[in-house]
Amino acid sequence: MDGVTARWADGGGLLPAAGIPGGELADVVAAADFAVLPVGAVEWHGPHLPLGADLVLAEGFASESAASGPGPRGVLFPPVAYAACPGQTRPWPGTVAIRPEIAVGYLADVIEGIVAAGFPRLLVVNGHDANMSTVRAAMEWVSGRRTASLLLVNWFQLVTPAETAELYGDAIARGHGGAYETSGVLGFAPETVRLDAAADLPPRPKLPVDHPYVLVESRPDPWQGWSGHVSLATEDVGRTVRATAGARLREIVAAWVAAPPPAPPTADPLPQPPTADPLPEEDA
Structure with missing residues (x-):
């Protein structure tokens, strides 16, 4: 194994796409099991978290998608940094929001470009909830x-609400910029977090129903562009979040690359249902 792909000599792991010479791309494509694209945002998360918190999480967990040693081989593409942002964070300083229709078109071009380069399997690791729809x-x-x-x-869904309850107790921890997200950033980039810069801001409780719903509100009270019990976040918990979510991501990837590949899309007309035979005259 020569050139860039020699880094895979011990098995799996990730290669950074930005460092692949064009002349070696075909060899990398042939050896790779999948490509991975982190998508984040530049967005206010309160005075305690960096503006690139979602990028830290997207890139961090993308880097956890394939471990070195035996296992799948991935190619890590540079992240999509800017995103559509909700009305709740757009007015706050440092949020750089793009329109949803621009985000969809931009992401479509990026995703198709990676597939067209020869990577039919693409993992997108998301660090910003609003990206899920786009x-x-x-x-x-x-x-x-x-x-x-x-x-x-x-990444946010790789640790369950029941598990975060075990980590943080009865306090709501899964809000924007709250203890769970803060812990996630601490797991990758503790030097960017200022735990003493924000007081606890308990988020508004969820509706007292068990049915699924999506609630979008302009300025939920209390709200300062973030909400949550920041004091519950620690580096130790951050390492637990990183390890738990990273292991689950690798389980997903391993099952995915082992599954049969898809058939190509088709523009052929849909098959028509069989027509019923006409009834005999005596039965008509």
């Missing part, structure tokens, strides 16, 4: 044009 829409568009298996994983 990435999904872009994936659906690309899958109708290219033979592609496109997997979207949101």
Whole structure:
């Protein structure tokens, strides 16, 4: 194994796409099991977290998607940094928001470009909740044009609410900029977090129902562009979050690359249902 792909000599792991010489791309494509694209945002998360918190999480967990040693081989593409942001954070300083229709088109072009380069399996690791709808829409568009298996994983969902309750107790921890997200950033970039810069800001309780719903509100009270019990976040918990979510991401990837590849899209007309035989005259 020569050139860039020699880094895979001991098995799996990730290669950074930006460092692959063009002349070696074909060899990398042939040896790779999948490509991975982190998607984040530049967004206010309160005075205690960096503006690039979602990028820290997306890039961090993307780097956890394939371990060195035996296992799948991935190619890590540079992240999508800017995103559509909710009305709750757009007015706050440092948030750089793009329009949703621009985000969908941009993501569609990026995803199709990676697939067209020869990577039919693409993992998108998301660090910003608002990306879930725009990435999904872009994936659906690309899958109708290219033979592609496109997997979207949101880091936030890799640790369950029951598990965060074990980590943080009864306090609501999963709000924007709250203890869970702060712990996640501490797991990758503790030097960027200022725990003493923000007081606890308990988020508004969820509605007292068990049914699924999506609630979008302009300025939920209390709200300062973030909410949560920041004092519950620690580096130790951050390492636990990173280890737990990273292991689950690798389990997902291993099952995904082991599954059969998809068939190519088709523009052929849909098959028609069989027509019923006419009834005999005596039965008509």
